[in-house]
Amino acid sequence: MNNDDYIVEVEELTKKFGHFTAVNAITFKVHRGEIFGFLGANGAGKTTALKILSGLLAPTSGRAKVAGFDVNKSAEKIKNVIGYMSQKFSLYNDLTVSENITLFGGIYSLSDEEIKSKREFLINKLELEDVKNKLLRDLPMGWKQKLAFSIAILHDPKIVFLDEPTGGVDPIMRRHFWELIYEAAAEGITVFVTTHYMDEAEYCNRVMMMSEGEIKAMGTPKELKRKFNVDTMNDVFIKIARG
């Protein structure tokens, strides 16, 4: 395998906040086109690692490459080829559905025609025709998150980072959401998703478990279950958490 097959390469990445080490010398690689699950309890360092990879935070030491760009040297270039959706809902509540799509199309410098066709496509696909001129704040949570995800990949990024995207959504909506994730992956977009729903971990091609800033386990869900000799990812997680 040559390097081009990896979309994310992380080596000895460390982030310290004062005396607290949030991420402690982690090393891993993510294949192009895979759905990579990043699991861990709250405070395990997931969000910090994600923020470094998306150029929001500078690492204390170590190296990381996203889509071939070094996070230390070309953070700005990374921003053009990634999508991002955070656990905290982050589209504009006082803009309408259409306006949100148009705004983010503009932010990623899509042409007017592209924005127009993507807008129509999305509204059609997500069945938002009736509410496209409604303010976002009037939409149910699950719809908003589907829209947020679609907008995060509006500019056809190479990789999309999802930080607990399904927080606070009912299981059926989560199911719908994961269908969108599979669609994106099928189109060749790498999906890097953090979650603490262990059932979601089963949907990933490969997962990595983090605890106290360190990687505790990595592999396909099947491999991990066999390794820890349990039936569900939830049990894997419990075994790891107990040390």
Next chain:
Amino acid sequence: MKRMLAFIKKEFIHIWRDKRSLLILIGMPLVQITLFGYAITNEIKDANIAVMDKSKDVTSERLVNKIISSGYFKLDSYIDTKQELEQKFKEGKIKLGVIIDNKFDDNLETEGISKVQIIADASDPNTANTLINYLTAIVKDFNNELNRTNEPVFTIDMRTRMRYNLEMKSVYFFVPGLISVILMLISAMMTSISITREKENGNMELLLVSPVKSIQIIIAKVLPYTFLAMANAVTVLLVGYYVFQVPVYGNLLFLLSECFLYVLTALSLGILISTKTNSQQAAFMISLVGLMLPTIMLSGFIFPIENMPIVLQWISNIIPAKWFLIIIRDVMLKGSGFSSLWHETLILFGFTLFFIFLSVKNYKERLQ
């Protein structure tokens, strides 16, 4: 460029859809100028007085008439005893009591001196002071008149002229002050709240991971508020000019450029506040306590800086509004130009650069 336009449009939509803020932005300047123009005034007209005229002769009557016809005083009643005077004060019917001594005319003729006593209600010291000054001036004037009709004596004829505000209208004083408060409020408070709102709602993160540059975010944020602030400045000037006849003697373009500079100072302060806080609530409190109060209390808007304790005078130097007030008052009322105001202009400019420097520094620290 297209990205910028999309952004600026979004900011206008934010402001437009937030009806409550919009009402503040548009309504507040009008409400304030009406309040300050009509209701809050430190001129006193038609203050009630009681007169205890013990002589009741021609000259004393002339004096009373002169006082009443001045426009500052209105005769509540003639009284005969000091007890009545006390009673009137207590009932709050009068602000001043004037007691004219016995044999007013005779004493003037024979001894060349007669006595008038003024008693003021000093429970409101500012009003009492002002009224006494008015009355003293009237009595002095009367004295001069008497001297002119009698044999000439040596007197110094002093005439005062209140330059730049002949009629001492307080609205002349308030309109510039109001502009400085409103510009600070809109530019600093509204920007800091609007930036922290994006942080609070989690929008900021999404923008930071996008290819948008921070400078683009900031410019798009402040542009609508700059526009609104300038529109408000013009509104207040227009209302001041057409409703209250407050003149602008200086160059209008120069005046607006100075307003623009002050808006930049306030905006940079707003940005600085937003780099330090993460919630709208905190941004609001800091703007209110840290900016609005000093702008109103320590800038010379209402209370003269010269009368403040020396420590407060020092502090007033770091209030941008103080320097802007000097500029705008001088331009509007004295017609001053850049040559006499470059010093103050430079200070405002320095403030702006300093705040921007601090904001950039804070911002970078946050990302590390």
